[in-house]
Amino acid sequence: MRTLFVDPKTDFVFKKIFGTEEHKPLLVALLNGLLELDEVHRVVEVELLSPEQRPVVQELMRSIVDVKCVDARGARYVVEMQVLNVEGFDKRVVYNVAKAYTTQLKRGQKYPDLDDVIGVTICDFELWPRREMPHVPMLSRWCMQEQHRGAKGLGQLQFVFLELPKYDASRPPVTAVEKWAYFFREADNLEMVPEVLAERPYADALEAARAADFTEEEWDAYIRAGMAIQDKRGALSLASKQGRAQGWQEGKQEGKQEGRQEGMRAMRAALSEVLRQRGLTPGPQEQERLDGCEDLGTLQRWLVQAVSATSVSDALG
Structure with missing residues (x-):
């Protein structure tokens, strides 16, 4: 309705x-x-x-x-x-x-x-x-x-x-x-x-x-846009929870820096899961770029883009 x-x-x-x-x-x-x-x-x-x-x-x-x-x-x-x-x-x-x-x-x-x-x-x-x-x-x-x-x-x-x-x-x-x-x-x-x-x-x-x-086409586009926003919120929430949980545990044992690294690993894992669910498989160079990224803001941006991207290159753009 x-x-x-x-x-x-x-x-x-x-x-x-x-x-x-x-x-x-x-x-x-x-x-x-x-x-x-x-x-x-x-x-x-x-x-x-x-x-x-x-x-x-x-x-x-x-x-x-x-x-x-x-x-x-x-x-x-x-x-x-x-x-x-x-x-x-x-x-x-x-x-x-x-x-x-x-x-x-x-x-x-x-x-x-x-x-x-x-x-x-x-x-x-x-x-x-x-x-x-x-x-x-x-x-x-x-x-x-x-x-x-x-x-x-x-x-x-x-x-x-x-x-x-x-x-x-x-x-x-x-x-x-x-x-x-x-x-x-x-x-x-x-x-x-x-x-x-x-x-x-x-x-x-x-x-x-x-x-x-x-029109019906415009209404469908509107619904898809709303769903994309909810998907992005969900992806960010999941990555945030994973990063906080794993980073906090690691941080207690090995210090804040290692905890931050673990948080980024959790973010990469969430990004890989979103790509997998969308049927997108990174090539060797794309996987190397993903694994080597050490900037949390970039990983977060890639995660948001991956929710609606049609290719891995779009997601990592």
């Missing part, structure tokens, strides 16, 4: 709502809302990058929507919806934005031709947990700052994060940021259009997420 609205946090739906020519006004509204831009600097038009314009960078291709947004300054934006928190995610965001900046220059172009790049990331988890960093709000903005006097500069790279779990559900949403957070968190649980989302652009976003308008 279909819900009234689908979950906009799944990659398929996020692309459908914010990454198509038909719904470009929704992307403009989302950017203006999350960037809290005044009238002078508001985004007025967006141009979705064609496949030929996208940087050929594996990590950057994993962003849900990679767009070129034209505002008063001609800035570019990398927009991403991230459901699962994986080790090194913040570094990946910085890498993606930096790549989007450096790959602008073609042969013969000069540095003044570079446009600013702003990463806009919506997280369905706390990237900066409240218990550790209580002063980081639900919507945070990051840019370079001079450390002695606090002067802001070098704004060519900027980062905006919306952490959905920090939304205050004890009261109705009031600001544009709160309404977008409410939309992402609650859309698939709604049984009617709530009054707080009855105006544009939120009502238009809900209309684009209306399940009844999905």
Whole structure:
């Protein structure tokens, strides 16, 4: 049985709502809302990058929507919806934005031709947990700052994060940021259009997420996307439990370093099991690469990719 609205946090739906020519006004509204831009600097038009314009960078291709947004300054934006928190995610965001900046220059172009790049990331988890960093709000903005006097500069790279779990559900949403957070968190649980989302652009976003308008093929793709997320959560949970259990036992006997090594061995075992269940067999070089990996973040990323990969090379990409 279909819900009234689908979950906009799944990659398929996020692309459908914010990454198509038909719904470009929704992307403009989302950017203006999350960037809290005044009238002078508001985004007025967006141009979705064609496949030929996208940087050929594996990590950057994993962003849900990679767009070129034209505002008063001609800035570019990398927009991403991230459901699962994986080790090194913040570094990946910085890498993606930096790549989007450096790959602008073609042969013969000069540095003044570079446009600013702003990463806009919506997280369905706390990237900066409240218990550790209580002063980081639900919507945070990051840019370079001079450390002695606090002067802001070098704004060519900027980062905006919306952490959905920090939304205050004890009261109705009031600001544009709160309404977008409410939309992402609650859309698939709604049984009617709530009054707080009855105006544009939120009502238009809900209309684009209306399940009844999905074709059978789109609905099947949506269900598969949701199942893939659950599979990835399960794989990460399994690897985490195995790594903690075996690493802790080994750590008690032979010290923390050996315990860490045992934890990585458990992660490799979980990755091998996922590949086996999907009928994927590593070749000699791929197996050597898997066995020789000593970076826990890389192993975790491979595990997430293996859940939906169609080949071992995709999983280890």
